[in-house]
Amino acid sequence: MEVTWREAMRRALYGAEGFYIRERPDRHFRTSVHASPVFAEAVLRLLRRADADLGRPDPVDLVDMGSGNGLLAARVLAAAPPDLAERLRVTAVDLSPRPGDLDPRVAWEPEAPYGIAGLVIANEWLDNVPLDVAEMTPDGPRLVLVDTATGDERLGPAPCPEDLAWLERWWPLRSPGERAEIGRTRDEAWASLITRLARGTAVAIDYAHLYGHRPPLGTITGYRDGAVVPATPDGSCDITAHVALDACAAAGERAGAWETTLTTQREALRDLGVTGARPPLAQASADPAGYVRALGRASQEAELIDPAGLGGFGWLAQTVTLSDSRPRMM
Template structure:
């Protein structure tokens, strides 16, 4: 069956037999959360900053968008100091079934709550929000249609007016054969997060690209069992595409964000105390076991901030300081 890529991704990932409703994603690919507990510890330090800026409210929220198996939410909750822990309200947001071993203090919801005050973290969530693909032709952009069982493609109709406007603003196509992934659904998804945040900070962490450096042939990819596979939208694999985070940032500002920072994971985590620094060699003589543990920790941190790997991810941080009043 031939459909647009947005519809194909929706069915393949979130349909009745979709990949994310049937599979545990951590069995197929590794995120920063799985790479090291240092990531959750950095998120906790950011939450503590947000909590202090808000005046240490009771409750204070942590919302984990696209929570997967709930590991990030559970790790932050487990590591929270007593004063924060007793006020902390944790919500994991995911369409998959709740893991049976998840801490019962973590609420499990299919969508972000309204009125949260605290920190919303969306780690590798936006890249799985379905979107359409357009290809430039001599007659202008055309949508790409895909066979959901084989992955074969052909050109379809022109995008609608809103998508054409998005392309012209954020990912203009100039030469025949160039492709763009129409990120308007990601903008809308992120804007919804900002609107539902009463006070605090929302952070999106993802594969990203910015205007002027868009990949000319797009980024749609498939993953299964830890390896890249052809992105066939039949429900057998993860389907992902990098995120135009600058477009999401603009959408968040239209939705009410009052402060925006767009940077890399390397810079964001270094600001939160993740350095990858090796332990002093003298420790190997005085505490060999401690040295080995510290060396392992340094290696994990180095992976998180490696600019050629996870450290190259984009970090979009947006805040709201005042609640809207009706």
Template sequence: MWVTWRDAIQEALYGDDGFYRRERPDQHFRTSVHASPSFARALLELACRVDAALGRPPVIDFVDVGSGDGLLAARILAAAPPDLAVRLRVTAVDLSSRPTGLDERIAWAATPPAAVEGLVVANEWLDNIPLDVVEQTPSGPRLVLVDPATGDERLGPTPDAADLAWLKRWWPMCSPGCRAEIGRPRDEAWASVLVRLSRGMAVAVDYAHQRDRRPPLGTLTGYRGGSIVPAVPDGTCDITAHVALDACAAAGEAAGAASTTLTTQRDALRELGIRGERPSLELAGHDPTGYLRALSRASEEAELIDPAGLGGFGWLSQSTNQAEPVS
């Protein structure tokens, strides 16, 4: 059975017996959330800044889109200072079932709230939004079709007009054999978040690339058990592709974003206080246990901002209604 990659990924990840209906992300790949509690601490600092920019409203939202096991939402709620905690409304958004033991104060939903005032975080969510793959031929772009059972491919029809327009603007292909991944579904998904944001900020963190540095053969990849595997959309592995965050940024602006920042995780987290600096050796002399804790935290923070690893992730931050966080 030959289908488009978008349809194959949708069924493989989110069908009745799809990968994300059965599995938790931490069982198959390491995200920033699982690498260190410092990631949640940094986002809590950002939430506090957004709260201040909004004038500390009676209720402030923290929405975790693509929550997975709910760990980020749980850490945010647990670490929030008392003056914020009493006003904080935490929502974890995911298609999987609610994890056992998750704090009852955390709402669990399949879609974001209809109206959000506060901070929305989508960490490694957009890369799992299904999308089509195209290949350039001498006669123009053609959709790539796939057999979900084997991963075998063949060329299909020409993309529709909307997808051709997206390719022309965001991922033009020059030579036969080049491939692209049509990010229009990601743009639409991100816009659907921004239209819900009445006041505040939305942040997308993901594997990313920009128009002047698109990979010529695309980025479609499979993950299983912590290892890269062939991208076979049979439901046994995660299927992911890097995100054209610049295109998502434009979609967010069209949906109402008043300001946009595109940067790296390294720069974003450093601005939020994540340094990865080793503690002074003097601490080891009078507090060996404290020194080891500080050393462990520094190592975790260094992983979060490593430019060759998690620190190289793209960060897209967009604000609405003058809700730019104060420093």
């Protein structure tokens, strides 16, 4: 069956037999959450900053978008100090069934709640929001249709006016054969999340690219069993595409975000105290066991901030405050 890539991704990932409904994603790929508990510690520091900025409300929210197996939410809750833990309301948002071993204090919901006061973390969430693909032809952009069984493609009709406008603003196509992934659906998903944030901060962490540096042939990729595979939208593999985070940032501002920071995971985590610094060599003789533990932690930190790996991920942080009186628009 031939459909647009947006529809193909929706079915392949979230349909009745979709990858995210049927599979545990952590069995197929490794995110920063799975790489090290250090990532959850950094998120906890970010949560404590948000909590202090908000005047330590009761309750204070942590919302984990695209939670997967709930590991990040559970780790942050377990590490929270008593004064924060007793006020902390943790919500994991995912379409897959709730893991049986998840801490009962973590709520499990299919969509983000409204009225969030605290911190929202969307780690590798937006890259799985389905989107359409366009290819430039001598007659202008055309949607790419894909066979859901084989992954074979052919060109279809022109994109709708809204998508054409998005392309011209955020990912202009100039030469025949160039491709773009139309990120309007990601913008809308992120804006919807911002409208659910009454006050606090939302952070999107993902494979990303910015205007002027878009990949000319797109980024749609399949993953299965820890390896890159053809992006065949038959439900057998994860399908992702990098995120135009600058477009999402603009959508978030239209939806009411007051402050925006767009950076990399390397810089964001370094600001949160993750440096990858090795322990002093003198500790090896004075405290051999402690030196080995510190060396292991340094290795974990280094992986999280490696600019050629996880450290190269984009970080978009946007804040909503009670003093923001601007109207919210999707």
